[in-house]
Amino acid sequence: xxxxxxxxxxxxxxxxxxxxxxxxxxxxxxxxxxxxxxxxxxxxxxxxxxxxxxxxxxxxxxxxxxxxxxxxxxxxxxxxxxxxxxxxxxxxxxxxxxxxxxxxxxxxxxxxxxxxxxxxxxxxxxxxxxxxxxxxxxxxxxxxxxxxxxxxxxxxxxxxxxxxxxxxxxxxxxxxxxxxxxxxxxxxxxxxxxxxxxxxxxxxxxxxxxxxxxxxxxxxxxxxxxxxxxxxxxxxxxxxxxxxxxxxxxxxxxxxxxx
Amino acid sequence: xxxxxxxxxxxxxxxxxxxxxxxxxxxxxxxxxxxxxxxxxxxxxxxxxxxxxxxxxxxxxxxxxxxxxxxxxxxxxxxxxxxxxxxxxxxxxxxxxxxxxxxxxxxxxxxxxxxxxxxxxxxxxxxxxxxxxxxxxxxxxxxxxxxxxxxxxxxxxxxxxxxxxxxxxxxxxxxxxxxxxxxxxxxxxxxxxxxxxxxxxxxxxxxxxxxxxxxxxxxxxxxxxxxxxxxxxxxxxxxxxxxxxxxxxxxxxxxxxxxxxxxxxxxxxxxxxxxxxxxxxxxxxxxxxxxxxxxx
Numbered sequence: 001x002x003x004x005x006x007x008x009x010x011x012x013x014x015x016x017x018x019x020x021x022x023x024x025x026x027x028x029x030x031x032x033x034x035x036x037x038x039x040x041x042x043x044x045x046x047x048x049x050x051x052x053x054x055x056x057x058x059x060x061x062x063x064x065x066x067x068x069x070x071x072x073x074x075x076x077x078x079x080x081x082x083x084x085x086x087x088x089x090x091x092x093x094x095x096x097x098x099x100x101x102x103x104x105x106x107x108x109x110x111x112x113x114x115x116x117x118x119x120x121x122x123x124x125x126x127x128x129x130x131x132x133x134x135x136x137x138x139x140x141x142x143x144x145x146x147x148x149x150x151x152x153x154x155x156x157x158x159x160x161x162x163x164x165x166x167x168x169x170x171x172x173x174x175x176x177x178x179x180x181x182x183x184x185x186x187x188x189x190x191x192x193x194x195x196x197x198x199x200x201x202x203x204x205x206x207x208x209x210x211x212x213x214x215x216x217x218x219x220x221x222x223x224x225x226x227x228x229x230x231x232x233x234x235x236x237x238x239x240x241x242x243x244x245x246x247x248x249x250x251x252x253x254x255x256x257x258x259x
Numbered sequence: 260x261x262x263x264x265x266x267x268x269x270x271x272x273x274x275x276x277x278x279x280x281x282x283x284x285x286x287x288x289x290x291x292x293x294x295x296x297x298x299x300x301x302x303x304x305x306x307x308x309x310x311x312x313x314x315x316x317x318x319x320x321x322x323x324x325x326x327x328x329x330x331x332x333x334x335x336x337x338x339x340x341x342x343x344x345x346x347x348x349x350x351x352x353x354x355x356x357x358x359x360x361x362x363x364x365x366x367x368x369x370x371x372x373x374x375x376x377x378x379x380x381x382x383x384x385x386x387x388x389x390x391x392x393x394x395x396x397x398x399x400x401x402x403x404x405x406x407x408x409x410x411x412x413x414x415x416x417x418x419x420x421x422x423x424x425x426x427x428x429x430x431x432x433x434x435x436x437x438x439x440x441x442x443x444x445x446x447x448x449x450x451x452x453x454x455x456x457x458x459x460x461x462x463x464x465x466x467x468x469x470x471x472x473x474x475x476x477x478x479x480x481x482x483x484x485x486x487x488x489x490x491x492x493x494x495x496x497x498x499x500x501x502x503x504x505x506x507x508x509x510x511x512x513x514x515x516x517x518x519x520x521x522x523x524x525x526x527x528x529x530x531x532x533x534x535x536x537x538x539x540x541x542x543x544x545x546x547x548x549x550x551x552x553x554x555x
Binding site: 010015028044084086129 | 306307311312313331332338344347370371380383385389414415416451452453479480481487
């Protein structure tokens with residue numbers, strides 16, 4: 001039998017829990033053995049479910065071990081990793097989990113699940129992002145006043161901007177200690193900024209208008225363009241810019257051309 | 260009894276005993292700086308762009324020799340090697356300058372899907388040629404020889420025409436690669452397929468061995484109710500594997516040895532005590548090997 005035929009039959013039987021063990025596999029009695037073959041099927045499932053449990057610990061606490069395991073099993077059986085680098089596996093789990101929970105009859109109200117899972121995924125991305133220096137407030141202070149309005153920034157590789165329709169950042173933060181998490185003070189959408197200027201990932205809740213300002217700067221707007229888009233006379237672009245730089249979200253500052 | 264005339268001396272002490280490095284143990288390791296021969300890591304865990312995993316491994320590498328153990332190259336597949344993944348492996352090897360690089364006689368990728376397990380292959384001249392080509396390609400990409408690990412298996416294939424030991428010997432001969440002798444895998448496979456692990460050891464290409472792995476297994480049963488051992492890496496090394504280790508060292512002489520414990524992680528002192536036990540066992544067995552054997 002050709003090598004490809006053997007591995008194709010093996011892979012097909014791995015992917016289908018109802019399939020018989022491949023015809024040319026042998027146990028000790030010289031015949032295919034379902035329990036022996038199921039070790040491989042089980043290893044694959046346990047490995048993938050474990051990867052999702054490690055990536056989404058707060059989501060798991062929110063839905064409970066049993067429901068999380070069921071969701072993870074369903075995800076793993078329909079989406080195999082496309083790379084041996086498992087660091088990237090499960091980045092599309094938040095949408096899957098939200099749809100899974102929504103499809104449950106009399107399922108729990110878990111509107112925040114997708115948002116919390118998105119935060120957890122962004123946390124892992126930030127954790128593994130490229131190491132790079134961050135700009136400092138000192139760098140900012142080197143700009144002359146006429147270089148400020150047209151200045152732009154480059155975001156740091158680890159920085160992630162997130163907008164939630166639920167208080168997902170507060171819920172996530174309340175699950176960071178072992179104690180019973182406190183319910184959020186107010187049930188409203190939140191914006192968050194994730195950074196990893198050095199070794200430690202940090203998650204910040206953003207004040208009003210900061211998300212849009214940071215988002216525009218990340219997309220290449222100048223300081224003036226981003227500030228005007230806030231469309232609020234009280235908006236303090238300098239304070240927000242310093243906040244962004246202090247958070248470690250900025251890799252470099254590009255001075256504007258003096259007009 | 261003659262000791263194997265080793266073709267693959269690693270670039271660390273032959274007496275070196277190491278453990279698999281886990282982030283959970285980083286703090287006690289850097290705080291206590293134990294005497295230890297080397298640390299081994301799964302290469303794929305360091306294929307992210309950057310971040311704390313790289314920093315921790317830099318710190319370990321500053322203090323200890325390193326062994327890089329790949330788990331995702333799918334060398335035992337009929338499909339071409341994933342060139343991107345091979346480049347990633349070469350990049351990790353370049354960055355951390357390990358004393359040894361090893362991979363498995365197994366496959367894990369099929370038609371673009373990664374199965375995240377070490378899957379078995381039939382042993383034939385066709386598969387031998389394919390695996391040998393893959394190892395040539397890996398060694399060319401790395402610019403060094405690699406060690407190929409014997410697998411734990413739960414099934415064998417009707418189409419196999421070669422013994423696993425002959426298959427490994429011929430691969431080592433054709434490619435010049437070394438072999439990683441995993442004694443837990445030997446014991447698990449021997450039990451699962453009903454052969455004598457000592458016979459397997461006697462047939463093994465010992466001259467090519469560059470490293471030994473020791474680990475724990477778990478126990479199950481197959482359809483016929485026969486004992487089925489699982490290569491679980493979740494517990495201490497069993498007595499049967501320690502006995503096999505003593506025999507392997509008597510035949511091989513001192514050989515770098517790794518304690519693999521990847522799941523249900525123990526505390527650092529527990530893991531270190533397993534390494535100390537391996538050091539003592541290697542010392543005793545090498546002393547026995549150098550003594551004349553009564554009646555021979």
